[in-house]
Amino acid sequence: MTAGSLPEPPVTDLLDSVLHPVRGHHAFEACVERLATAIRLGVYPLGTTLPSERDLAIRLGVSRATLREAIAALREAGFVETRRGRGGGTVVTQKPKTPAGRAAVRVTAAKRRAWLDALDFRRVVEPGAAALAAERELTDGQREQLEQALADVNEARKPAEHRQADSRLHLTVAALSASPRLIEAVTSVQASLHEMLLAIPVLDRNIAHSDRQHARIVRSVLNGQPTRARRAMEDHCDDTAALLRGLL
Amino acid sequence: MTAGSLPEPPVTDLLDSVLHPVRGHHAFEACVERLATAIRLGVYPLGTTLPSERDLAIRLGVSRATLREAIAALREAGFVETRRGRGGGTVVTQKPKTPAGRAAVRVTAAKRRAWLDALDFRRVVEPGAAALAAERELTDGQREQLEQALADVNEARKPAEHRQADSRLHLTVAALSASPRLIEAVTSVQASLHEMLLAIPVLDRNIAHSDRQHARIVRSVLNGQPTRARRAMEDHCDDTAALLRGLL
DNA sequence: TAAATTCGGTATGAACTCAGACCTTTATCC
DNA sequence: GGATAAAGGTCTGAGTTCATACCGAATTTA
Secondary structure (H helix, E strand, C coil): CCCCCCCCCCCHHHHHHHCCCCCCCCHHHHHHHHHHHHHHCCCCCCCCECCCHHHHHHHHCCCHHHHHHHHHHHHHCCCEEEECCCCCEEEECCCCCCHHHCCCCCCCHHHHHHHHHHHHHHHHHHHHHHHHHHHCCCCHHHHHHHHHHHHHHHHCCCHHHHHHHHHHHHHHHHHHCCCHHHHHHHHHHHHHHHHHHHHCCCCHHHHHHHHHHHHHHHHHHHCCCHHHHHHHHHHHHHHHHHHHHHCC | CCCCCCCCCCCHHHHHHHCCCCCCCCHHHHHHHHHHHHHHCCCCCCCCECCCHHHHHHHHCCCHHHHHHHHHHHHHCCCEEEECCCCCEEEECCCCCCHHHCCCCCCCHHHHHHHHHHHHHHHHHHHHHHHHHHHCCCCHHHHHHHHHHHHHHHHCCCHHHHHHHHHHHHHHHHHHCCCHHHHHHHHHHHHHHHHHHHHCCCCHHHHHHHHHHHHHHHHHHHCCCHHHHHHHHHHHHHHHHHHHHHCC
């Protein structure tokens, strides 16, 4: 090789991480995962009807044929049931699962790494979303939704319901940031978190502590105090992360 | 309808933003965009050779056939040239473009919105990445790479080269955070930023100011001061964003 | 100089995905 | 009760993408 005449190779060790896969799965699998996640996180609680197939297909950026296969898979897995005719649709039939109710997932080294990364990523995006939400001018409807989400968390009794309400609260805060990219990031992070909490049952003694933090986050957002909101969310993430890291 | 017996519909206004498209484009287009972006951002500078087709296909999670079509498109667009045989490969032939050298992109309302969102998202993820990088124990090689990236920015004379070096510096900081998700987020943000700067020529009088901020960021990361690093990056993002928002 | 290796180039059939039209079922409105 | 609307169910042909071979060119290396 005519060494010296060629430019130095780029810092491959660091920068080749820029080339991540262009898309994870097939469209079909991706849809199943998205919808299942949305249901598990309580975006569509038990008994609610999903948007129509045509609507969902557009939102997920997928053909109706593909979307229908995804729904069929969810139906076979017991997540939803489908009724035909006007006023019909696909309704959620799956009760939220509790950690114990689910066979322990096999935790591979790769999954472990992905989970730890999710905790790092969460610590960045959720506080950021909270701060941004606190900067926005909120409508009365939005304020009400946020307060409702907080109330739902406080009122939830069963662990599985509490988990869903918790996800919904975090997603609501993210939605208030009004940043599509942040919303996506938080959704993805909450999905990982949900997976972790299913695999690693966490003692519930800290729920009261967690609820106090939620209240502080919501209050800061409603009062339009970005710095406080960020700080509150950081504390919240740190506490959860410490708990989870200890159990990995 | 037996109103009242059905559960309340979820807070659709807010939470349906969770259902974003499952994948933007076809695999082919996505590959073209990724590679073009990597080249434009200086991940593969002028004259360097891309990884082999088989390697790239694996990294991008795409079949070799599809990847080859993408490379063919880049070749036709003048980005790269290809040589066969052992030691051959695909080399970057495209000189970095300067804002003026490119026909103004038509700025649609959607694009404008996406750009503004990118600025918000950037303000969250880049400071987060900087703080995380400052928390890591860095190897000597990593410290050197970071210093080199900073030096490259300072030494760049032509605007286009400065732009590439700037991207590389930011990507290097992100890479040091060692969080795949953060790296992806920063890469995506830098791609948007690059697009904006091509479309909206920015006066260069602030380069000295920007370089001072870069130096402060790098110093904080090297000294292991997460809070200072975050703050420095926040200031840097704020200044860039203010400039760009003013021109939209 | 000959063999091995590492590249890009080509071909093929299967699987997946898409867009769009059309049908059937059910609820509501007149 | 009939018309209309809104949902799911079905079909089809074209376009993409994939995995897996195998071929040809250029460079090392024995």
